Amino acid sequence: MEHANVPFFDIITFGKQNGFRHFFRRMPCELADYRILCRSLDSLAIDVVKQRNLQEIVKELKTGDNDYDPEERRTIVGWKGRARNAAFTLLYLFLVGESEWHARDRTVAYNAVQYVVSHGRKFKYRTRKMVREAFEERFIITPKQRLGLDKWPITEPQEEGWQDAEGTTEEETPGFDFDWDSDWS
DSSP: OOOOOOOEETEEEEEEEEHHHHHHHHOOOOOOHHHHHHHHHHHOOSSSSSTTTHHHHHHHOOOOOEEETTTTTTOOOOOHHHHHHHHHHHHHHHHOOOOOOOOOHHHHHHHHHHHHHHOOSOHHHOOOHHHHHHHHSSSSSOOOHHHHTTTSSOOOOOTTTOOOOOOOOOOOOTTTTOOOTTTTT
């Protein structure tokens, strides 16, 4: 297969080398593009799931949390990369996984999505948005599940100074020119 004909080949190469979590940072925030990405991963025989079942992937989602060491009185920051990689694996399963899910698996999948959308510090906007959209497209959602997911609205960050994944710059505050000299205190 000629790599020039594989959609998102450069992004796939980067994600394979650096972790699947990078797809969320580099891909357009459109579910149709992720479907194409997943088909491209399949055509290149890249094993995203690595023989893990849904429960193992959910367990990985919950890794990387910060921990507190009472003896040293400090927070130990967890590495969230493994959890973010697992979030992409979950999205992949929703888009190209087995065609029939058992009721227990659907419940586990819902709980996993609930975990992702409710942990905004661990899973950024794009990850939460794409995982939820893939879940909602794949499964029939009960009214109770919809209420649970809607407790955690996924809106584009509007924080001051936020910089998105495409590299746009922060807006400068007009009219302020700070002159930092040695007399400033």
